[in-house]
Amino acid sequence: MTLDREQVLRSAAALLTRKSTATMDEVAKAAGIGRATLHRHFAGRDALVRALEELGIQEFEAALDTAVLDEGTSQEALRRFVAAIEPSAGLLSFLVTENQLFEGDGQNDGWDRLDARVAAFFRRGQERGEIRIDLTPAWLTEALYGLISSAAWAVQAGRVAGQDFAYMIVELLLGGARRSVEQ
């Protein structure tokens, strides 16, 4: 029985999303495999996290590709992206906080590439006059990540409905909470 590496990473992601301090033993049990087997495929906890990082980056990138941020209005593009990233929101949330722990040492540069793509999206929106120019692309990028994490957590905690995930994020990020005059 050959190990399904993908499936192991999936269950590890699901577990670590809920409990970021989970033990290697817990991760193994969650994947339905032995701890020894887990070690055979991932040299250690660090290696596991790095593999999850690769997975997260890959899914993030796939979501960006799927969304085709260049097409249509900023709102339409962002809505497509958030909908595409939703299944990975928990993993992303875990990786973001995990990344904050790394104090500057070898940080996967994949994140920089993704940050750049998202920031570029907001910048294009500004150039087309669809996005405010008094909020920097860097801040909008960070805010998007924060809202995705918050929404993922709020949904999991049952404080908000899961079906509203994309709507909540996009409406708040683009439209804001203020009730405008025309609506």
Place this chain on the structure above:
Amino acid sequence: MTLDREQVLRSAAALLTRKSTATMDEVAKAAGIGRATLHRHFAGRDALVRALEELGIQEFEAALDTAVLDEGTSQEALRRFVAAIEPSAGLLSFLVTENQLFEGDGQNDGWDRLDARVAAFFRRGQERGEIRIDLTPAWLTEALYGLISSAAWAVQAGRVAGQDFAYMIVELLLGGARRSVEQ
């Protein structure tokens, strides 16, 4: 030389904000005291975190009191609150993620009280017609926390300017990133 408990908690908060997995030894060193002394005043890591939780709740509550959310428009009130919470943003961010680890066991009910006050603020805004009603108070509350955390982190990482802290959060949360017609 009597130990300054407040000062110890401050430096612990500052350290744990940056490195949430810091050791008791690191916390002690950061506070300029010995590990034994730290243990004399906080029975263990849990006790320390709980003390920080108390501090965070207290500062959060103080910020809510300072802001007087009932007065003026929602925007003015929110701006006052975010400005008041800014010094505690890092600590809050740490406590929020720390809280997510606690799987339902004894959770400080002070958070519920704070959540209720914030949610009530958004609900009042909705009733006065200042806040959209298609975004629930619960989501707006979570989103506010997420934006505060994101902003605190982004400022510390040097990705955004610290002086824009309150402006960025309030403008994005209330106004949204979309460029409106009249502005």
Place this chain on the structure above:
DNA sequence: TTCCGGTGAGACATCAACGTCTCAAGTGGG
């Protein structure tokens, strides 16, 4: 059937952090 590679279970040593304790030193109050 017979191998062979991968697996699960468990034993084992290692290591880092924890919590406790002791003791010398220093401070402040009486």
Place this chain on the structure above:
DNA sequence: CCCACTTGAGACGTTGATGTCTCACCGGAA
């Protein structure tokens, strides 16, 4: 001045997670 109290430093045992290893087992391929 002296004493009570607190601190800092370090030693010590304990715990929990880690990483490695062995061995029996099983399923698929020859």
